[in-house]
Amino acid sequence: TGRRKPPGRSHSAGDKEANQSVSTLRAAVERAIAHLKDWKILATRYRGPLTHFPTVAKTVTALTFYKKGW
Numbered sequence: 001t002g003r004r005k006p007p008g009r010s011h012s013a014g015d016k017e018a019n020q021s022v023s024t025l026r027a028a029v030e031r032a033i034a035h036l037k038d039w040k041i042l043a044t045r046y047r048g049p050l051t052h053f054p055t056v057a058k059t060v061t062a063l064t065f066y067k068k069g070w
Contacts, residue, residue, distance in 0.1 A: 001022070002015075002018065002019035002022045002023060003015045003018060003019060035064055035068075036060060036061065036064060038064075039060045039063075039064070041056060041060065042057070042060055
């Protein structure tokens with residue numbers, strides 16, 4: 001999370017720059033998670049064997065990248 005504004009004052013230039021970089025990175029991560037949750041298996045509770053979950057997650061990620069053309 002970013003730095004909070006001190007009461008009665010404004011952010012310093014360094015705080016504004018740090019908050020901007022944090023929010024840019026956070027938005028990208030949240031967008032990626034949202035795209036993965038488009039796949040029902042990752043949006044709900046996984047009911048398969050936990051030993052298979054890493055393979056399922058990698059497959060969903062690969063299919064998402066393939067769908068987007070990356």
